[in-house]
Amino acid sequence: MxxxxxxxxxxxxxxxxxxxxxxxxxxxxxxxxxxxKPSVIIGKHQNALAEINLAFLEENNIPLYRRQSGGGTVYxxxxxxxxxxxxxxEQGDLxxxxxxxxxxxxxxxxxxxxARNGERNDLLVNFKKISGNACHVFKRRVMHxxxxxxxxDLQRLNASLRNDPSKFKDRAVKSIRSEVMNISELYGKExxxxxxxxxxxxxxxxxxxxxxNSELTHDEQDxxxxxxxxxxxxxxxxxxYGPNYEFRKRTVVENWVYAIHMKVERxxxxxxxxxSNNPDKNLINNMINSINGSFHQKxxxxxxxxxxxxxxxTKELVEIFF
Numbered sequence: 019m020x021x022x023x024x025x026x027x028x029x030x031x032x033x034x035x036x037x038x039x040x041x042x043x044x045x046x047x048x049x050x051x052x053x054x055k056p057s058v059i060i061g062k063h064q065n066a067l068a069e070i071n072l073a074f075l076e077e078n079n080i081p082l083y084r085r086q087s088g089g090g091t092v093y094x095x096x097x098x099x100x101x102x103x104x105x106x107x108e109q110g111d112l113x114x115x116x117x118x119x120x121x122x123x124x125x126x127x128x129x130x131x132x133a134r135n136g137e138r139n140d141l142l143v144n145f146k147k148i149s150g151n152a153c154h155v156f157k158r159r160v161m162h163x164x165x166x167x168x169x170x171d172l173q174r175l176n177a178s179l180r181n182d183p184s185k186f187k188d189r190a191v192k193s194i195r196s197e198v199m200n201i202s203e204l205y206g207k208e209x210x211x212x213x214x215x216x217x218x219x220x221x222x223x224x225x226x227x228x229x230x231n232s233e234l235t236h237d238e239q240d241x242x243x244x245x246x247x248x249x250x251x252x253x254x255x256x257x258x259y260g261p262n263y264e265f266r267k268r269t270v271v272e273n274w275v276y277a278i279h280m281k282v283e284r285x286x287x288x289x290x291x292x293x294s295n296n297p298d299k300n301l302i303n304n305m306i307n308s309i310n311g312s313f314h315q316k317x318x319x320x321x322x323x324x325x326x327x328x329x330x331x332t333k334e335l336v337e338i339f340f
Contacts, residue, residue, distance in 0.1 A: 019046070019047075019228055019229070019230050020046070020047040020048065020049060020226070020228055020229040020230070021046055021047070021048045021049070021229075021230060021232035022048075022049040022051075022219055022222070022223055022229050022230065022231050022232060023048060023049065023050045023051070023232050023233060023234060024050075024051045024052070024215065024216065024219055025050065025051065025052035025053075027052070028052075028053055028054055028055045028096070029054070029055070029246075030054040030055070030057045030059060030081070030083045030094065030250075031083060031246045031250035031251045032242065032243075032246050032250075033052040033054060033100070034059070034083060034085050034086070034246075034250050035242045035243075035245040035246040035249065035250045036050060036052075036234070036242050037050060037085075037086065037102045037104075037161055037163060038086045038154075038161075038245060038249075039238065039241050039242045039245050040104055040238070041086075041104050041154065041156050041159055041161045042156055042159075043238075043241060044104070044238075045106075047104060047105045047106060048102075048103075048104040048232075049101070049102070049103055049104075049121075049219070049222065049229065050101070050102040050103075050104070051099065051100065051101050051102075051215050051218070051219050052099075052100050052102075053094075053096055053098065053099055053100065053211055053212060053215060054094040054095070054098070054100065055094075055095070055096065056078070056080050056093075056094065056095040056096070056174070057080060057081050057082070057083060057093075057094045057095075058070055058075060058080060058081075058082045058083070058091060058092070058093055058094070058178050058179070059082075059083050059084075059085050059091065059092050059093075059094055060082065060083070060084050060085070060091045060260075061084075061085065061087065061088045061089040061090055061091065061152060061191055061193075062084060062085060062086060062087060062088050062154075062259075063088050063190060063191045063260070063261060064084075064090070064091060064190050064191050064192075064193070064260060064261075065186060065188050065190040065260045065261055065263050066082055066084070066256065066257050066260055067186070067257075067265075067314065067340065068181060068183055068185075068186040068188065068190065068263070069090075069091040069179065069181060069193055070082060070091065070178065070179065070181055071177060071178055071179065071180045071181055072316075072340055074177050074178055074180070075178060076316075078174070080174075080178060082256055082257070083250060083256050084250075084255055084256045084257075084259060084260075085152070085163075086154045086161075087152035087153055087154040087161065087163065088152055088153075088154070088191060089139070089150070089151070089152030089191070090150065090152075090191065090192075090193030090194060091179055091193045092150050092165050093170070093174065093175040093178045093179060094165070095170055095171055095174065095175075096211055097167070097168055097169035097170035097171060097200070097202075097211050098165055098166065098167055098168065098170045098211070099165070099166040099168050099211060099214065099215045099218070100163065100164070100165055100166070101122065101163060101164055101166065101218075102161060102162070102163035103118050103121070103161070103162045103163070104159060104160070104161045104162075105118075105159070105160060105162075106158055106159045106160075107158060107159075107160065108158065109158065112155050112158070112159075112160035113153055113155065113160060115135070115139045115151055115153070115162065116135050118151070118153070118162035119135065119141060119149070119151060119162070119164065121222045121225065121226070122141065122149070122164075122166070122218075122222075123135070123141065124222075124225060125218060125221040125222055125225065126201070128221065129205065129206075129221075130204075130206075131143060131201060131204050131205065132144070133148065133149075138194060138196075139151045139152070140196070141164070141166075143199060143201070143204065144199070145197075146196075146197050146198060146199040147167075147196040147197065147198045147199070148166060148167050148198070148199060148200075148201055149164050149165055149166050149167070150164055150165050151163070151164035151165075152164070166201065166218075167198055167199065167200050167201060168200060168201045168202055168205075168211045168214050168215075169200050169201075169202040169211055170200060172198060172199075172200065175198070179193065179195070185265055185266060185267050186263050186264070186265055187263060187264040187265075187266070188261050188262065188263030188264070189261055190260060190261045190263065201214075202214075253285075253313070253315065254285075257285055257313075257314075257315060258284055258285025258286070258313065259284075259285075260285070262281070262282060262283045262284070263281075263282050264279070264280070264281050264282070265278065265279070265280050265281075265282060265314070265339075266278065266279050267338060267339075267340075269337070269338050271331065271334045271335060271337075271338060272331060272334070274294055274295055274296035275294060275295050275296075276292060276293075276294045276296070276338045277292070277293040277294070278290075278291075278292055278338055278339060279291045280310075280314075280339075282314050285313050285314060285315070286311065286312070286313050286314070287309060287310055287311060287312055287313070287314055288310070288311070289310070290306055290309055290310040291306070292305055292306055301326075301327065304326045304327070305323065305335070308322045308323070308325070308326065309322055309323075309339070314339070316336060316340060319336050319339055320332065320333075320336045323335050323336060
């Protein structure tokens, strides 16, 4: 039998932890559905800062999380539905995106929504993307998971993922942007995302008599909460786990030019140079000596600069490193 579970949480860290915990600690095949609050989810092997519009995320209080699977960066909100299909099989026959997404395509087609598989492990309707997908293998089990844009805020989606990759040099997996659309444009019924998710889960069950409704057990919830706390709620995983990279930026603060070059390993700055025409050499030396060795995070660098430059220009100085 296959367990069909609908999450009662909108917390991305909890739902991502649930996916990994069920993959690693259950012998059963599982369908897991959830809706996250506004957030950005990056792939396991991506450089977080190179994938996002950091200023927009900060301005709108949109958090970032790293998932266990590879692939590109996606935006989640209350109009986006997430599905995770966990199955077991033999090595060499686990990763199959078309087979994994067939239950979704089958139901959408039954609802007269002409969804089909794309060439980038995605789902398309009229050549526009409605779903991005990724997977992760653990022993003889595989997790295929993906998004379904039902009624997502596409403007915020695009704004969150708008970035300047020219500042970064790395070997990280890069996201490929596609034109997207919402399923609600074609669904024909005015219902909420939560109702659509429930309808989708029920329809998949109707198409397969081996699927049953289920809930997380108390033991599973305890394990998930621990994984959420120890991994998916930490900067160490969400930001610092990413690949090593070089960062270069040239900018002007108070009419002085600053050219930054730094190398970052496991999220920590281990080489920093600052070239500037600012005559205050003490400021430049203090930034180099104090910031080198710190994590490449705004809060960390802001704390460091404030110690020796506690004035109204601290914020502008912090921005030159991002």
